[in-house]
Amino acid sequence: MFALALRGLASRKLRAALTALAIMLGVAMVAGTFMLKGSVDKAFDDIFAEANAGIDVTVQPKSAFDTGFDLPESGAALHESLVRKVESVDGVEKAAPAINDSTSIAILDENGDRIGPPGGGPPQIAGSVEPEPFNPFTWVEGSAPATDSEVGIDSITADEEDYQVGQKITISGARGAKEYTLSGIGRFGSGIPLGGASFALFTLPEAQAITGKVGEVDNIDVEASSGVSPDELSTRINAILPQNAEAKTGAEDAAQQSADIKDGFSFLTTFLLVFAGISVFVGAFLIFNTFSITVAQRTREFGMLRTLGASSRQVLATVFSEALMLGIIASALGIVAGLGFVALVTGAFKAIGFELPQSGVVITADSIIVPLIVGIVATLGSAIVPALRATRVTPLEALREDAQGTEKPSRRRVWIARALVLVGILAIAAGLFATSSFGSALPLLGLGLILLFVGIAMLAGTLVTPLASFVGRPIEKLRGVTGRLARENTLRNPSRTATTSAALMIGVALVVFAAVFAASATKSVGDALDETFAGDLIIANTDGFSPISPDIARQVGDVEGVETVSQLSGAPAEVETGTTEQSLIAGLDPATITKVATLDWVDGDNATMTGLGPDEAIVESQWADDHGVSVGDTVTLRTTTGEEVPVHVVGSLRDRVQLLVTSLALPLDTIRTRFDARQDFADLVGFTPGADAAATGDRVDKLLADRFPQAEARDQQQFKQEQEDGINQLLALIYVLLALSVIVSLFGVVNTLVLTIYERTREIGMLRAIGASKSQIRRMVRYESLITAMIGALIGAVVGLGIAIAAVEALKSEGLVLAVPIAGIIVVLIVAGIAGVLAGIWPARRASKIEVMEALQYE
């Protein structure tokens, strides 16, 4: 039977190749994701290991809790005097202070813009030159900076920006922009690309000054005397350290830093795997369809095998062996193609300025075993139903003339389909409305979507007729008999058309969902900005997320025409509300915030804000409801340094999209002094009434350009545009990844068309005999392809819209409001139609090559 299966595959090479291609793409995405993860993980391990190569023990500020990857640094640093204390510990050979700060500086180009991609990019790190053996840099050109007007740059950045030793480079920091002379170019470790990050090295005093840490250091690196182990030494040092500092061995520190950043990158892995899963799922549809058609076409062959004495198990084995072999071959090819996916993702990230750090592609066991299993299981799983159908072929059917009956969906099948749709909707609803975190919602949403899509695909057979008429009638009106034939052809076997178009439905549904969701998010942020922001300008980092220097507020406040500058700051803290939860605590300036922001008070008024005392807080009302906090309560906050700060809740306001307040807001001074928040997230600026807005804006721009080039002032409209651009960039990435699953579904359309054309060879020959031209035959097939694609696209658009509406409804409490981009959806439908026509081109060419002679052939 196995040999028979192999022959079967070989005799249907084209079909096998098309099917294999569909599985291959999904598998390639799975394999590529694992390879990417392996490579990036290894690169980070290498980077941090090299950075800490000469460090036995390192002393760092101690955070009372892990602030995670996405919260900004609080700016906590160690006092310089600690260096002496560490040096005096027995077993310390050498101790050196260092600055290592990734949020304070911006390296500027000749136009005063931050180097790297516009609108943000990888971190730019300010460091101090360290003595041997701690120094991870090797000076390949020039030498280390020796004066406070010199800087050293890492070799990769220097290459990219074409820096020459001796030239001037402007770098802005806590005190504004300053010009430095490039004293040398240093290679970090063995020269591994750092994922686009740049290093600027200064003398220690200059590094302290530019990062706003005069008299402070970020860490103290220690070399152990011979005979003292790093573990032993770190225990001894810890004994003398104050509460806000801790000592770790260099190896521990490297492992932890690497783990932290890998953790941050794991979202990317999950993200990519979700899309890989979608492609595999779409591929499964295609396999199911191909095997269904093949089994139907081979009914006579199976019946003949049964008459020759084959058991139904042997028939099952024939189909299964074919699926197994297809799965193995396609998965193996997919793993190889995974390298291509790695290149695609790496290229996409490079295009938007985030180079993924790599020290060579790492092919882990995971990246071979997982995709292999996924590919084979998906293939076999999809072949089960058609294979079982093959076993039901009776010997009698070998004798029947027209063995390819168009089966009507049975009553049972319809009920199963309805049950699937219902359970799918329930699972999606549970995922959306009944879970508290994205992590726990994801499996439910995934399962729900799979059930929903399979159910709809099974039901789609009944939708095909009206939809084919809806799509096909205009074509028929315009193009006459070829359109008529095309429409009727899609109705010959509605369940086949349904499954084929369902594959495309999935891609279109997800695209429409993403488009609607993104439009809703954009609108929500825009609306909230309109409602909340009452000032004239927002000053924020050019990258959109990094903090800015508090000096900016002071200096902008002196600009002619500016009346109010209100600083927005904040710090991470653990909030005690029965459960302990980490949150970002906002720091607002009570004296000025009400002049530039419209606060939506639930309990209290602007006077509550103006009179906010140092240990008083205002809560975001939704957050307060969720956490059982009400006005009058006292909430205990724990800072990153471990200090407990009890605050008294005196007011409550609604901030739908958490523009100003996520959970609690404290007076700016409290955030500065007790939470050590040194930098600002943004400044809100209000002009003097009657001031010339344009002129004042220009003056602010000029000040920022001259003194603080990493900051940028935007008016409300520009700020909204920027938020929208950010969302659209993410949307574009999602579209690219979904495009892969759409391509898979187009293979499905091609495959089905090729198979049905094969079935209709004699009929097409006859059409030629009665006068149909080649181009008429081609047109007929292309229209059939178009109609099939449009059926999938229309159902998909409705399903995607439905899911998006549900998702927006679920996130209503987070401030999301629905916006439906109708033009965008129409574009999606048009693109799907074009894709359908493109998918039809090649099958149409094949069909047009059928000769009249074939209509005359006696079987």
Add this chain to the structure above:
Amino acid sequence: MADEDVASPDGAATGDGAVACRDLSRRFGEGGAAVDALRGVTLEFPKGHLTAIVGPSGSGKSTLMHLRAGLDKPTAGQAWIDGVEVTGLDDKGLTELRRGKLGFIFQFFNLVPVLDAAENVELPVRIAGKDVDPAWRDRLIEAIGLTDRATHRPSELSGGQQQRVAIARALISRPAVIFADEPTGNLDSKSGGEVLGLLRRSVDEFGQTVIMVTHDPKVAAYADRVIVLADGEVAADREVSGEDDVIALMRDL
């Protein structure tokens, strides 16, 4: 009806016949394995006649029809339909020829399963992008006796009824010639008789020219004239009257 007066090619043996061929040869394969399916056949098929081409399997009768209808290219020789040289046409020219001058009737009726009987009948006209003449269509449907079944799809019709639809389809564009390839090969004798009677009537009533390929003397007996092929050459060619006459003609060889 192809009654426009097209000038015959110079020196061709087309006469005023609707369909003719000269020195048609077809060789399959090359070298030692080559088979001569047709060896220089020259024939003329006058208008308004039903001609049967008979012969045993391998006699070249199908090859002759394929070449005559422009489905295959001859190794040598020429063929004309209504004054147009078929053997010189490209795909576009052949398509035009099929639209205006050729009708086909197949052994396997080859109706489009998704169209009803009337739609199948008018399909050639619609493919040609012309307007259907409803009176002519209805007359044909009446002639094939399917007026009350005109909206039935092929799967709802018997084999004989399907083949009758195929005949009406071949007649709808009033072609210069209809080629019928074993038109009763897939039918029982009663249905076959009806189908042949219909072909006969199309010649007698509508003046249609029909060329039919068959191996069955009973079928050939419906023809005005029988051409017997053997080993790729014309072995006999004469008018016949009745089945016994055909059998006698074939036995003589």
